[in-house]
Amino acid sequence: PRSTLFPYTTLFRSINDLFVRLNRSKPLTGAEIRNAMTGPAVQVIRQIAKHDFFTTNIRFPVKRMTDQDTAAKLLMIEFYEKLLETKRKNLNDFVKFSVKEKKDRLELAGRRVIELLDTMATIFLPEDKLLSSAGVIPVYYWLIRALDEKRYPRLREFLVRIEEDRRATLKLVATDPQNKRIDQELVQLNSYYRSPNDASSHEGRFQIIHSRFRKSRA
DSSP states (O other), rough: OOHHHHHHHHHHHHHHHHHHHHHTOOHHHHHHHHHOOHHHHHHHHHHTTSIIIIIIIIIIIIISSHHHHHHHHHHHHHHHTSSSOSHHHHHHHHHTTTTSSSSHHHHHHHHHHHHHHHHHHHHSTTTOGGGGGGGHHHHHHHHHHSSSSGGGGGGGHHHHHHHHHHHHHHHHHHHHHTTOOOOOHHHHHHHTSSSSSSSHHHHHHHHHHHHHHHHOOO
16 A cells, blocks of 8 residues: 555665765766666666667776766756756766656656667667767667667768778877868868867767768768
8 A cells, every 4th residue: 555655665766865875975987876876767767778789898997987978968868858967067967867757758768768778779880889988878778669670770971981081080180180081071070079068069979970871982
């Protein structure tokens, strides 16, 4: 009965709140703090982070729950169905806010994330060099979400090529900034990588990569 369970639920939340407060003096990551919170979002985030994509495909370290941090970003993006700011405060607010949201809506978003990660796990290689940074995952997720599955087979080849071109442009700008061969769109793309959690960075990177892929022969 609700009257019986309520005190235990309240006590459980109080203990978790105390744990969070006590540990704020330590250098905990946002993901570590959120993992101590309560609510349906925490459970969904944990399930997403267990996906093969995170255990096999990514190349960045997850000792400080970077996998759960990335999973939270994907869940929040899918929940609101748009690219948005994915900084610590945004993710913390999302986890807290989701307690008041309908659980079925949150779980539906989680299932959609897992389904798309199934696809991403087939597109990227084990410990893929393209996935050396967690900051690119939301952009790649949104890109694959927007594409027709017929274009999946050649997507990775394109992403490798644009990453090579982006890094070459970065070096060229540093050594010869007046060079007329500099691709200004790639200069802009590089600028977006400086603030990977900004909504404008997510959207800007997605738009450039998506547009170039559609224009390519891939």
